Amino acid sequence: MESYYAVIFTSQRTNDDNGGYAKMADTIEDLAKQQPGFLRVESTRNHEGHGITVSYxxxxxxxRNWKVNAKHAVAQQLGKEKWYSHYHVEICQVMRTYSFQGE
Structure with missing residues (x-):
């Protein structure tokens, strides 16, 4: 595969509306997977609420098309209002990859 892009979203969750957050997160991930140009997503969050999501x-x-998706825009606004005390986004070009998989 030629080069592609990674969006790195790091965030700190608030304690507000945990149930609504989980439902929205699942909805947004499902929606992202349907977007033209989506490759994959990986996400993790620790017990202190710090999370990292990388979408490819x-x-x-x-x-850009994903950023302005109407449903995604609603989730972004709710994130600012309720679910994150702060977040940071980086967009990177992936030039090369390699991996190891042991037995």
Missing amino acids: WESLEAI
């Missing part, structure tokens, strides 16, 4: 995309255009 074929192009910057696909990332």
Whole structure:
């Protein structure tokens, strides 16, 4: 595969509306998977609420289209209002990958 892009979203959760957050997170992940140019997503959050989500995309255009998706925009606004005390987004071009898988 030629180079592609990663969106790295790091965040700190508040204690507000845990049930609503989980439901929205699942909805948004399912929606992202349907977007043209989506490749995959990986996410983790520790017990203190610090999380990292990395989504992978074929192009910057696909990332821009996802950013302005109406349902995603609603989730972003709710995140600012209720679910995150802060977050940071980085967009990176993946130039090369390699891996190891033991037995």
